[in-house]
Amino acid sequence: MSCSVAVASSPVFSPQRIPLSLFPSPETLAFGLTHHHLSPKAATSPSPSVSLLKRKRPARINIPMIGLEAIEPPLGSDSLREMEEGSALYSVYCKRGRKRVEMEDRYSAAIDLHGDPQMAFFGVFDGHGGSKASQFVSESIGKRIMEEVMNGGGEEKGIRIEEEIKNAYLKTDAEFLKEESRGGTCCVTALVRKGDLIVSNAGDCRAVMSVSGAAEALTSDHRPSRPDEKDRIESLGGYIDCSRSVWRLQGSLAVSRGIGDSHLKQWVISEPETRVIKIQPDCEFLILASDGLWEKVSNQEAIDIARPLCVDPQKPAPLSACKKLVNLSISRGSMDDISVMIIQLRQFI
Structure with missing residues (x-):
């Protein structure tokens, strides 16, 4: 999966050359420009120019389908x-x-x-x-x-x-x-x-x-839900109930x-x-x-x-x-x- 950085369409934001003084650190270079605010003065001051480093596309991640x-x-x-x-x-x-x-x-x-x-x-x-x-x-x-x-x-x-x-x-x-x-x-x-x-x-x-x-x-x-089994259980003082569509004896066992x-x-x-x-x-x-x-x-x-x-x-x-x-x-x-x-x-x- 890849991602892109949107850059405003202003003349000072040339996609080819950006003033070197605007780069705050090598770490920023590694990940591209991210939310760096520029002042008009800094944007117009003369300085040497460098080519914009291209960010490498991350390796594709293969997520296997597990059957x-x-x-x-x-x-x-x-x-x-x-x-x-x-x-x-x-x-x-x-x-x-x-x-x-x-x-x-x-x-x-x-x-x-x-x-x-x-x-x-x-x-x-x-x-x-x-x-x-x-x-x-x-x-x-x-x-x-x-x-x-x-x-x-x-x-x-x-x-x-x-x-x-x-x-x-x-x-x-x-x-x-x-x-x-x-x-x-x-x-x-x-x-x-x-x-x-x-x-x-x-x-x-x-x-x-x-x-x-x-x-x-x-x-x-x-099973507890079988009519004759249900009658037998209840005659002995037991009970059956249903949980998640399964009838259980004394609320626990699904067989009688x-x-x-x-x-x-x-x-x-x-x-x-x-x-x-x-x-x-x-x-x-x-x-x-x-x-x-x-x-x-x-x-x-x-x-x-x-x-x-x-x-x-x-x-x-x-x-x-x-x-x-x-x-x-x-x-x-x-x-x-x-x-x-x-x-x-x-x-x-």
Whole structure:
């Protein structure tokens, strides 16, 4: 950017020659004439003349345009910026939010359970108030679920699988509360067993299945604004309010179920909702993801984007699909941690 100095159109102000006596100092010469008032006597007195020094044009300043992808996380951020894993059965990609100091999302995946290639466990966990809860749950809830399912007696004792999953969630919650750690985590889990898909959730992590290309949500988000959740909270003496278009429990937490959150345990329950589905040939793949995805990408849009990369028999690329969904959410302004897991259901038929 350049600037110019306006000079009055008077005969004594010749643009070519100015009396030397009018220059007050070398510093003024360096920056040109700036508001120097001349008396008529001084202006007309004879004196040697010098050529006016030309001021150098300042160097051009290039101001780069910073896109969303160039924004760096705040100072003090941990070293865990992303996680990824891929196989023929599942793929997962997690990325820390742009303004997050700590990656709070975690995931869990275990295949060939008890030597059975048709039995597997998967989970995505969205922590809040730190990563301790999500880390703890990712390492323990799968074990608790398998203990309940394998040792609980199940249908032989008249115990439904939904009750076994519920018991595992409650036990995991109780174990974490004993740690006396702050924070909590939302959960979505999927157990594959004997051709069944058992999906559970507590919080706003979500499971969406592709059925011949159509999106089918297998979970319902647990938010304080959900009518039945609102009634439950208020019946227990709690309240919800809205701040910046977000409904919050006790003015703080934006979810109504999850594991942890000891300071809100009177209202934040860890009891999951569970759905059991028989895996059919038209059940193509399952997406488990944290709300960092679902706040910016709809269920059907996620299926439409992932499907070409998941159902191609010649060159399936589900990990690329996970990354594409994460990056789409970021491009739409998500600042949250984002985790996306894709499970190839046809591999378990």
